[in-house]
Amino acid sequence: MAKFNRVLAIVLDSIGIGEAPDAAKYHDEGADTLGHIGEFFNGQLALPYLQAMGLGNIRQDNPISGVAPVSEPSGYFGKMYEISAGKDSMDGHWEMMGLPVTEPLGFFPNGFPDALIKQIEDFSGRHVIVNKPYSGTEVLTDYGEEQLKTGDLIVYTSGDSVLQIAANTAxxxxxxxxxxCEYARSITIDAPYRIGRVIARPYTGTDKSNFTRTSDRHDYALLPNAPTDLDRLQQAGVPTFGIGKINDIFSGQGIDAGVHTTSNVDGMNQTIATMKSDQSGFIFANLVDFDAMYGHRRNPQGDGDALETFDRQLGELIDVLQPDDLLLITADHGNDPGFRGTDHTREFVPLLAFSKSLPGGGDLGIRSPFSDLGATVLENFGVRGNGVGHSFLDALQ
Structure with a gap:
């Protein structure tokens, strides 16, 4: 019999909490998403619900400015670091679900090979421009007007294993x-490319002053190359429900149903509605704005504002949680808006656990791999895992 009737895991996409032990390998020494957001807000970052759960207690030796430790946390707190050979969203989410990505994915810091570009051009009947690492918003400023004139495809990448295609829908x-994008996905699954995600980036606008990316973004991820904890839950008859880009990240594998979201606010509204419903089992949500709207754009003001908005909605969510619900809050990687560059950063991620039926106040310590989260979900529902990750369910008492 399940200890909790429902488990809800919310991924604050890119909200890291300080450089990971192997940050130097990724040239990310000094990265600290939450720390730098707190510093930017000069002690005025207001996250009362996260703070009450114990967010500040994770870093008592190096406090987050504005989010101090509390004496009696309502939740359980800790942090996790990943073992996957990358810092992409796919790596982080797959590892949470018991499938670390141990084989490095294909990275193309100098642009994609001519042979691949030609295949995309031949299939689409359109010329490809850019083909190099770029900020997703700056590439529209620099090349969007050219695309309007020529109908060319804007293809670009980043420090992650992604091939992004931007197109003005006009x-x-x-x-x-x-x-x-579906074609590009089909030809980049295996070596020599093995690209983690192909991302469709639609946008609107008439010139560089008003180009705006739309919520119709679609991620075409690799299919998981082995069963994940989502598959194991599904096979055991435990319902699985994805919110946001979860379905895209797992290519629909192991997900019974789900909803697309247009923003963090919409994602939380959908999450609150789901928890008000009779949905049971495991609910897995991703809030992507921290990453796509603010982290990559190195916008600490926007990141902090979005955290404060999330925290207010977290209060609404807590109100509708039942005593037999378990809430887990974490992240998939860092994306420090106070750091150099525009890419993800290799960091610890926060881990918070909360239930109205639990006293709170427990320290979950440092967990690795991220698969500890999935192992906890499995144990709650009495489902056997693959031995990757260790449950912290017993610590929640």
Whole structure:
């Protein structure tokens, strides 16, 4: 019999909590997403619900400015670091679900090979421009007007294993963009490319002053190369429900049902509605704005504002939780808005656990791999795992 009737895990996409032990390997020494956001807000970062759960207690030796430790946390607190050979969203989410990515994915810091670009051009009948690492918003400023004139495809990448195709939907309809991305996905699954995600990046606007990316983004991730904890839950008859880009990250594998979201606020509204419903089992949510809107754009003000908005909605969520619900809050990697560059950062991620039926106040310590989260979900529902990760369910008492 399950200890909790439902487990809800919310991933604050990119909200790291300080450099990971192997940060130097990724040239990320000094990265600290939450720490630098707190510093930018000069002690005025207001996250009362997260703070009450114990967010500040995770770093008592190096406090987050504005989020001090509390004497009696309502939740359980700790942090995790990953073992996957990368710091992409796919790596982090797969590892949470018992499938660390041990084989490095393909990275193309100098742009994609001519042979791959030609295949995309031949399939689409459109010329490809850019083909190098770029900020997703700056590439529109620099090349969006050219695309409007020529109908060319904007192809770019980042420090992650991603191939992104941006298209103004006024000249390249959404259905056409998706079809091109589906083709690009089909030819980049195996070596020599093995790209983690192909991402469709539709946008609107008439010139660089008003180009705006839309919520119709679609991620085409690799199919998991082995069963995940989502598959194990599904096979055991435990319902699984994805919110946000969860379905994309797992290519629908192991997900019974889910909802697309347009923003963090929409994601939390959908999460609150789900927890008000009779949905049971495991609910897995991702809030992507921290990453896509603020982290990559190195915007600490926006990141902090979004955290404060999330915290207010977290209060609404807590109100509707039942005593037999377990809430887990974590992240998939860092994306420090106070750091150099525009890419993800290799960091610890926060881990908070909360239930109205639990006294709180427990220190979960440092957990590795991220698979400890999935192992905890499995143990709660009495489902056997693959031995990757160790449950912290017993610590929640």
């Amino acid at each position: 000249i390249i309809p959404l259905e056409e963009l998706y079809k091109i």
